Amino acid sequence: MIATTTSNGIRVDLKLIADLVEPRTRVLDIGCGDGALLDYLYKVKQVDGRGIELSMAGVRAAVSQGLSVIQGDADTDLKDYPSDAFDYAILSQTLQATRDPRGVLENLLRIGRRAIVSFPNFGHWRNRLQILGQGRMPVTESLAYQWWETPNIHFCTIRDFSELCDTLGITVEKSFTLDRHGHPLQRPVHSRRANLFGVEAICVLKR
Amino acid sequence: MSQDRTISRAKTVSLGADRPIRLACGVDLGPFTVAFETYGTLNADRSNAILICHALTLDQYVASPNPVTGKPGWWHTLVGPGKAIDTDRFFVICPNVLGGCMGSTGPGEINPATGTPWGLSFPVITIGDMVQAQVRLIDHLGIDQLFCVIGGSMGGMQTLEWAHSHPDRVFAAVPIATSYRHSAQNIAFHEVGRQAITTDPDWHGGDYFSHGVKPHRGLAVARMAAHITYLSEPALHRKFGRSLQDRDSVGYGFDADFQVESYLRYQGSTFVDRFDANSYLYITRAMDYFDLATEAGGVLANAFRDTTVRWCVISFSSDWLFPTSESRAIVHALNAVAANVSFVEVNSDKGHDAFLLDEPEFHDTLTGFLKGAEERRGLPVEPRKAPKP
The missing domain is CATH 3.40.50.1820 (Alpha/Beta hydrolase fold, catalytic domain)
Structure with missing residues (x-):
């Protein structure tokens, strides 16, 4: 995960996601952690935000700040929400940790008119090099776990993700990749270079 | 201010x-x-x-x-x-x-x-x-x-x-x-409490006021049973374990040998001073419904x-x-x-x-x-x- 923060104290990748959200909209942030993005969206964009977070520590931190966050699981709890309940359903750095990424994606686009999804790109050249050169599972800044401890159980490359969107009839409305410092790369996300040099991808999805 | x-x-x-x-x-x-x-x-x-x-x-x-x-x-x-x-x-x-x-x-x-x-x-x-x-x-x-x-x-x-x-x-x-x-489990616990009260001879069909008594024993037992449901096994264990009350060995009788028994008896006995038995019946019923x-x-x-x-x-x-x-x-x-x-x-x-x-x-x-x-x-x-x- 890219840990650099901006001058507002919000993580660079979260700030990039926040920039994609229209002011005064309804947002559901799934895997919202301690609520940093929701807090920023509320203060800067007057967003009516809700969050779901798996870890109770994250939930308590968020609720203690006055944010509307519940303890829950992207895999099991999204089905409860009615269709079109939100303008945006945001899933940041969580898709790869879900049991059923496909079902989660479908639910995101049922609940939200748009979904914003960010995920680490397993196709990044450093990952490829570690497997090819050392024959080992990659451990990098953005994938900082050993194989036996990682919560990430469904890795994909940017290309894999695009293909799943095609299969599900999901339109990728906007997308970009980030370098290891969290800066956006000026390359189209479907390009081979993006899949090689992007550490992380952020996509705005539409039904 | x-x-x-x-x-x-x-x-x-x-x-x-x-x-x-x-x-x-x-x-x-x-x-x-x-x-x-x-x-x-x-x-x-x-x-x-x-x-x-x-x-x-x-x-x-x-x-x-x-x-x-x-x-x-x-x-x-x-x-x-x-x-x-x-x-x-x-x-x-x-x-x-x-x-x-x-x-x-x-x-x-x-x-x-x-x-x-x-x-x-x-x-x-x-x-x-x-x-x-x-x-x-x-x-x-x-x-x-x-x-x-x-x-x-x-x-x-x-x-x-x-x-x-x-x-x-x-x-x-x-x-x-x-x-x-x-x-259902909570209704069951409430029913135990209500039975304790209504089977106390001093309850008098709820008319204990006119008899100058109160169903203290029944209400105390109701409280004791309920009190257990308010705690947890680890909390009870931490607080009392199997510690004995004011004695070094068990008494081979039915006094409060264990601290937990003594504690519950105390909870029951103080409760009757501040709570009305009929109120207990009515309010538990409201919860059940x-x-x-x-x-x-x-x-x-x-x-x-x-x-x-x-x-x-x-x-x-x-x-x-x-x-x-x-x-x-x-x-x-x-x-x-x-x-x-x-x-x-x-x-x-x-x-x-x-x-x-x-x-x-x-x-x-x-x-x-x-x-x-x-x-x-x-x-x-x-x-x-x-x-x-």
């Missing part, structure tokens, strides 16, 4: 003389009395009122000493100047429930029609009836919308009922350690359709009387109507009782939720003062 702002004043008010409330059982009740306590000051636009709903055997003395027991208010760690429910900022109202025995109309009070205690002639009441009586109190106080309704256990049931039946009069709701319906899902046609989410209330649902990990799964069911129903809801399960090994104890995670959650709700409600935000020692 003058000191008297936070001093509580014991109050009772007679309501419903001209317009009785229609109870769920079909009886019209009025006039009826509500005894209540208030703390803090109602602001000019009457927007800072918090209603606290009490649990089964508690009362209106939420933050001030109980005149019967002399003990501090049951939530004095939570309610007061600079505390989570800050009486420097909020006007806190805590009424004794209908059917209670601390001044509100209940089976131990005098029936104005007969001049004798109601006893079993008191109509069976429900959680909805308790809330109806509270609505009249809030009307009487000239408050259109409560900033927040907060309650644990049976108080949580009233909180859910308020938000369900009067969503426009509740800005925020905090149901704590509660359920949308009383479980509570089922918001059935009330809403079988689907709990329908109880909250189009709700504009801001919710914060709180449960405790070791509470087996109102387990987290029941809070989660409430949260799922609220999600299904896209309600604004927070949900925290507080880690505690103290069982159901945790909601009455000094649990920092719980207090932080409530403080943060109220702060967020205040901002969104547009209440004037002043810097919070440090709690007074």
Whole structure:
């Protein structure tokens, strides 16, 4: 995960996601952690935000700040929400940790008119090099776990993700990749270079 | 800020003389009395009122000493100047429930029609009836919308009922350690308690007043059984283990050999001094009858359709009387109507009782939720003062 923060104290990748959200909209942030993005969206964009977070520590931190966050699981709890309940359903750095990424994606686009999804790109050249050169599972800044401890159980490359969107009839409305410092790369996300040099991808999805 | 702002004043008010409330059982009740306590000051636009709903055997003395027991208010760690429910900022109202025995109309009070205690002639009441009586109190106080309704256990049931039946009069709701319906297991425990009372020869069919006695033994046993359900096995083990009471070895008899027995006997014996046996029957019955899902046609989410209330649902990990799964069911129903809801399960090994104890995670959650709700409600935000020692 890219840990650099901006001058507002919000993580660079979260700030990039926040920039994609229209002011005064309804947002559901799934895997919202301690609520940093929701807090920023509320203060800067007057967003009516809700969050779901798996870890109770994250939930308590968020609720203690006055944010509307519940303890829950992207895999099991999204089905409860009615269709079109939100303008945006945001899933940041969580898709790869879900049991059923496909079902989660479908639910995101049922609940939200748009979904914003960010995920680490397993196709990044450093990952490829570690497997090819050392024959080992990659451990990098953005994938900082050993194989036996990682919560990430469904890795994909940017290309894999695009293909799943095609299969599900999901339109990728906007997308970009980030370098290891969290800066956006000026390359189209479907390009081979993006899949090689992007550490992380952020996509705005539409039904 | 003058000191008297936070001093509580014991109050009772007679309501419903001209317009009785229609109870769920079909009886019209009025006039009826509500005894209540208030703390803090109602602001000019009457927007800072918090209603606290009490649990089964508690009362209106939420933050001030109980005149019967002399003990501090049951939530004095939570309610007061600079505390989570800050009486420097909020006007806190805590009424004794209908059917209670601390001044509100209940089976131990005098029936104005007969001049004798109601006893079993008191109509069976429900959680909805308790809330109806509270609505009249809030009307009487000239408050259109409560900033927040907060309650644990049976108080949580009233909180859910308020938000369900009067969503426009509740800005925020905090149901704590509660359920949308009383479980079969909980009804079973209540029935044990009621049987203990009604089989006590001193109960006299509920007419013990005229016999000059009280069913102390039955009520004490009811309390002992109930008290176990408020704790957890780890909490009991930590507190007592198998330690013996005032002896080095077991006595080969039926005295209170174990500390846990002695503790329970003490809990039972002190309870009878402050609680009325008939009230216990009526209030446990009200809890048993509570089922918001059935009330809403079988689907709990329908109880909250189009709700504009801001919710914060709180449960405790070791509470087996109102387990987290029941809070989660409430949260799922609220999600299904896209309600604004927070949900925290507080880690505690103290069982159901945790909601009455000094649990920092719980207090932080409530403080943060109220702060967020205040901002969104547009209440004037002043810097919070440090709690007074």
